[in-house]
Amino acid sequence: MTMQNNKLNALLPYFAWATALLGVAGSLFFSEVILLPPCVLCWYQRIALYPLVFVIGAGIILRDHRMKYYALPLCIAGLIIAIYHNLLYYGFIPESITPCAEGVPCNAVQIEWLGFITIPLMGLGAFVFIAACLILYKQEEQ
């Protein structure tokens, strides 16, 4: 492994952690400041996302390389929900079969930045990025 690769490898957990942290901050901003009520699927994704900050954070501080095995199951669970949410949101699956007919429908468009950045897309992006960082992260030779 070259020096540069080593450096990048060491940064991967930080990228994953920072993305999770931004996800927490961003989702709280949407619900508490912009006052958009989170739909059911958003809640399930939050359940998977929020602990990642603590799990990955603890792994970084303890220099525990097994951290990826603790964090990945959470991340994959969130990723699956995010994929489902996006399929629903963009109309690949009809809304009628979803559990969120009441309250806020999961396919209600609430935010659309630059014409394509939506809340479900941000969620999906976060989980994909965190999963990629964790999977690519290699244990360093001691």
Added chain:
Amino acid sequence: MRKEVKILAAIVIVVIVGGVFAANYYRNSVQNTPVTANSNSGKPKVDPATLVRPDSPVLGPADAKITLVEFYDPECESCASFAPVVKKILADYQGKIRLVARYMPLHPNSLTAANFIEAAAEQGKYWEAQDMLFKKQPEWGTKHGPAPTTPPPPINELFDKYAKELGLDTTKAAAAIKEKRFDAKIAQDKKDGQTLGVRRTPTFFVNGRELATFGEPSLRALIEEELKK
């Protein structure tokens, strides 16, 4: 302290500080632009009529400097507990403020309750009826948590009792509630609320400016700001 702890702590602090700034910025921008302000095209973003309809109940002088519009739900607990604050504010700024009440029914019994208030309004007792429903809300409102052991009396009986206490013509009021006479007006209020982006109750507009942070101090501050104009 480990290097890692320092790095993580620094990033957490940056995110928290950034979040607080962003929250303040967002709330200010919401509050500083009246919903009826002109957009780039020169036309108002929202028709001013959506804020106050000719048939909306008003308390206070028509030429008051402050128009406080409240979207409320008679069955909403926060609306009921905030009602005394609204009253106090109206008293404090007497002559300078008028309150416009709009419905935003979001609970199971809200429609019936709003019909009751409207039926009372027909007999000139809008504000008395609103006050009564707020005060008696624990009695008639939908309960959270486990079902009570003794079933509550039917809502119509309760409303009948309230009508009597208010000194209303009870047959007239009961008929109005039964035929849901005011459903259309209430639906119009709700539609206007949705147009204005009202998602929770109570939601306040001070001279068309939405109160971004719910609470007495922020509401008073916004009123003061408008009075100084």
